[in-house]
Amino acid sequence: MQTNTLNFEQALAIVNQAVFTNAGRYLTDVETTIFHGAWLHQTYEEMAANTEYTVNYLQRTVGHKFWKLLSEALGEEVSKSNFRTALERKSVTLTPTKLPSDLSLEFPEGPVELDSTFYLERPPIELDCCQAILQPGALIRIKASRQMGKTSLLNRILNSAIQAGYKTVNLNLLLADRGVLKSLDQFLRWFCKCASRELQLPNKLADYWDEELFTSNTNCTNYFEDYLLSEIDTPVVLGLDEVDRIFPHPEIAQDFFGLLRVLHEYAKLKDSIWKKLRLVIVHSTDVYIPLKVNQSPFNVGLPIELPEFTPKQVQDLAERYGLNWETNTGEAYLADLMAMVGGHPYLVQLAIYHLRRQNLTLEQLLENAPTDLGIYREHLQGHWGTIQEYPQLATAFKQVVNTNGSVQLESMLQFKLLSIGLVKQQQNGVIPSCQLYRQYFQNKFRDRA
Template identity: 50%
Template sequence: MSSSPRKKKTILFLAANPKNSTPLRLGKEVQEISDALQRSKKRDKFQLEEEWAVTHTDMRRAVLDYNPQIVHFSGHGAGEDGLALEDETGLIKLVSVQALAALFEVFMDQVECVVLNACYSEVQANAIARHIQYVIGMNKAVGDNAAREFAVGFYDALGAGKSIEFAYKLGCVSISMAGIPEELTPVLRKKSDFSDARVSDILEESSSAVANVLSLPSPPVPFLNLDNPEGSVSLDCQLYIDRLPIESDCYQAINKPGALIRIKAPRKMGKTSLLQRILHHSREQGHQTAYLNFQSADGNFLSNLDQLLQWFCGEITNELNLEDRVAEYWKQGMGSKQKCGNYFQRYLLTTINTPLTLGLDEVDRVFQYPQVAQEFFGLLRAWHEKGKNEPAWKKLRLVISHSKEVYIPLNINQSPFNVGLPIDLPEFNHQEIVELVQKHQLRWSARQIEQLIGMVDGHPYLLRKALYEIARGYLTLEEFLQTAPTEEGIYGDHLRYHLINLTAEPNLEAAMKQVIASSVPVRLEANLAFTLRSRGLVKLRGNDVIPLCNLCRLYFKDRLGVR
C-alpha cells in the first residue's frame, strides 16, 4: 500500500515596483528563484506562485487564495513607513508596519517564513516576527545584485532540503562570494525572539536605534524617482526649492510688456532651473516661449556679428516652429543689427499674436568676443527700450542668464546688464536646507543637518549631490563627511575639474592659495576675485573673498600644498 505524497510547499512571490519609484529588475529575480528551485533535488516539494504590481488588496487576497508557507516580497521598503505597494493607478501606496503585522497575525497558522527583499525592511521583519516563525528583512539599503544573490542562495538551500536558518546563512554567503560587500544586510528574525513584544515597542526601539547611530543612514527614497543632480532641475521634480521671493518676483516681472530679467550666479547655482520655470510660467500665461543656450553655438558664429545674428534668428524661429525666413531678410542692403531687428519686428512679432518670452542662457560665451558682445548686447538693450513704447516690441520679454561678471566695455546706455529686474541667486538659507533634507525624506536631527552645512554650506548643487547619494542609501552621512573633500568622494570629478583649470592659470592658482591659507577674508584684485567667484570657488564678503565652503578649503589646501 503506497503512502500519499507529501503536500507541496507554496512560495508566494509578491512584486511591486510603482511607476513613481526607482525601476528594479524584479523579473530577473523571480526567474533566478525559479531556476534555483527547478534545478534542486527537492523541486517537486515546492510550488512557486507569482503576483505582480500588488496592491494592498492583491496582497491580502493572494495570501488567502494561495495558502502559502513562504511569502517573498520584492520591491521597495521605507523603514517605519512600511512597504511600498501600488495603488489602483500604479503609484506608490505605503502599507504600514502595523498593518503588515496584523495581516500575518491572521495567517500565522499557515505561513512559516516571510522574506522581505526590500531596503530598510528590518523594522517590518521585527514586527511580523511576533507572529511568524521566521522573517528575513534588510537592515539598510540593499542593491539589486545583492538582493538577487541572497534570493538565489536562499532558495538553492531550501531546494536542497535545508532548514530556513541554513538557507538564510547560505544566502548571505552567496552575496559575499559574488564580491558584493552587503552580506551583513539581510537579518533573520525568529518568533521566539519577540514572543512578548508589542509592535509599538518594536517600532520605538527601532526608531531609537536609528536615531542614535550616525553610521546608519535614514531610509532611502527610491519612490521619489530622484533626479540626478547634474544639470538643471526638471519642471516636474519635487525637489526644487523656491528661494523666496525670487520666483514670485520673476513671475510678476515677466508679465509686464517689454520685461527684462537678468539672472547672475556662479555655475551650478540653479540659473537654468530658474530660467526654465520663468518660461514655464510664461507659457501658462499664454506666451510663446523660446529657450536658447549659447553653449550650443559654434565658436565661429560667436566671433562674427553677422553670423551670430543669423544663428540667433534661425534658432528662435526653430523654437517657435515657424518657417525659417532668415535668408530672405538677410538679402536686404543694410547692417546686420537692422536686419535682425526687422526679422523680429516684421516677421516673428507680427506672426505670433501673443507675447514672446525669450530665455537666453549662458550668454557668457559672447563675452569672449568683446567687439561682437558690444554690438549684440547693445541690440538687446535697444529692443528693451523699444518695448516701453512701441506696440510690436512690447510683446518681447527677455530673460538673460550668465555666470561671469560683465567686463566688456559697454556704454551705460547700451547695456542690458543695468536695467530690468536683477536676480543674483543666493545660496540656500538654513530653512531652505532643512526643507531640502525633508524633501529627500531623511529623518535627520539638527546636528546632522549642521554637519552637512559645515561641509558644503548652502550651495545648491553640492547639497543636492550629497542628499541624492545619501537618500539612495549609497553612503551614510558619516562616510560622506570623511570622503567628500577627497577625489575618492562623490565630488571627485567636480573638484578635479576645478583643480585642472586653476593650475592652468598661475595667477588664479596663486590667488586661490592665498584665500585657502587665510583664516579671515582676503582682498584680491577685482578681476581675480570675480573670476574665482564665477567659477564657484569663493564667495564675497564685502570687497573680500573667502573659500566657497569647507569642502573647497580642505580639498585645495591639500592639492595645492597650502600649509
C-alpha cells in the same frame, strides 16, 4: 516572561523606522550586523568571527554608539541584553511603513525637471519672476555661479509664460561655436536662425538681411520687428542662458548687449510691437566688459541673484528625499553637512541623495568629501582641471584658500573664480565658497608643491 512574537525581519523594520523617524537615516551595514547578532544572542566575539569586523570595532567603536542611537529612537534605555522587550512594546504602537522607493530618486545632474519633487523654490524669486514676465517689455536678469539653479529657474519662467499662452525661445549661448563667434554679423545671423526655429517659423534671413544698406544690429532688429514678432499674435519670451559665453568677445558682446538694451527701451514706446518681446538674461558673474550705462541690459529690469539654500530649505529637501532632519540628531546632521558645503544647491542635493540611498553614513561622507575618494570627486577634479589650464587663476585661488579672511584679486581673475563658483564675495574681496573647496584645494596645492 513575555513571549517573543516578532521575527527578525519585523524587528529590523521597526528599528529602521524608529531610527529613521528620530535620526533621519536607516541602520548602516555594520549596525545591522550588530543588531542581527544580538537578535541571535551572539557575543561580539561570535559576531566578529562571522564578519570582516574586529571585536573591538563592533563592541567599542560601533556598538556603544548603536545602543545609544537605538535608545533615543525607542524612547527608553536599551542594551544588547534587554532590547527585545522594548521592541515588543514599540510594536504595539508602531506599524512599520513601507520605505519610499529608490526608484523615484533623481540623480542630481543638470536642470531640475519641471515636475520634479526635488525642485526647491526660493521665495519670493519664482513668484516675482513669473509675475514680471507678464509685463509688456519685461526684462529679467538672473545671476549666480555655476550649479546654483539658474537654468532650472529659467525653465520655470518659460513654462509659466507658455501656460499664459506665450511663445518662447530658449537659447543657450554655449551652443555658439567658434565659427559663430567670428564676427557680430555671423553671431546675429545664428541668433535669428535659432529664434526662427524655436518659434517654428521658416528661416527668412535672405529676405530681411541687407548688408549693403544696414548694419548687422539693424538687420537683426528688422528681422524681429518685421518678421518674427509680426507673424506671432502672442507675446514672445526670449530666454538667453549662459550669456557669459560672449563676454570674452567684446567686439560681439558690446554691440549685442547694446542691441538688447535698445529693444527693451523700444517696448516703452506707445503702441510699439516690441511690447510683445520679453527678455530673460542668465549669467554667472558680473559683466566685466566695458558697457556704457545707457547701452547695457545689466542695469535695467528685474535683477535676480540666486542665494544658497537656507538651513530650513536644506531640511525641506531632506524631507522630500524621505529623511527626517527635524529631530535633534537630524539637526546635528544638517549643521555638519552645511559646515562643509554651505547651502550650495548641487552639493547639498548630491549629499542627501547618497544618504537617502544609504550608500554611506554622514560621517563617512564628510570624512572623504574633500578628497578624491568622496562623492564630490568628479566635481572637484573638474574644477582642479579648469584652474590648471590657467596658471594665473591657479595662483590666485591658491592665495584665497590659504588665507584666513578675504583676499582682493585682480578683477578679471576674481570674475572668473566667481563665475566658476569657487569663491564668494566678502567685503571688498573673496573667500572660498565653502570648506569643501578650502580643504580639497589646500591639499591639492600642497601635494603639487
